Amino acid sequence: MEKIAKEIKPVVVDVVCNRCAKSCTTVHDIREFAELKANWGYGSSQDGESQESHLCETCHKEIVSTFKIPPTTTRSVMGVA
Numbered sequence: 001m002e003k004i005a006k007e008i009k010p011v012v013v014d015v016v017c018n019r020c021a022k023s024c025t026t027v028h029d030i031r032e033f034a035e036l037k038a039n040w041g042y043g044s045s046q047d048g049e050s051q052e053s054h055l056c057e058t059c060h061k062e063i064v065s066t067f068k069i070p071p072t073t074t075r076s077v078m079g080v081a
Ligand SMILES: [Zn+2]
Pocket: 017, 018, 019, 020, 021, 022, 055, 056, 057, 058, 059, 060
């Protein structure tokens, strides 16, 4: 005999851009975003802090365009990296 309990799990329903506060969900109901994660350690003014941010495609493009060295870009073909 199985005992069953109803369990409510948190579900991500949207991702919001930390920079502009807009939804990262596209018109095709797909979430497109960049993640920025940082773990600050000894020697940092933020020692012991961890941060996680999300950026929409527009904000990501704007921020990346300010880089002196552009990010490494690869292109996948039909889901193959
Ligand atoms: Zn944004």
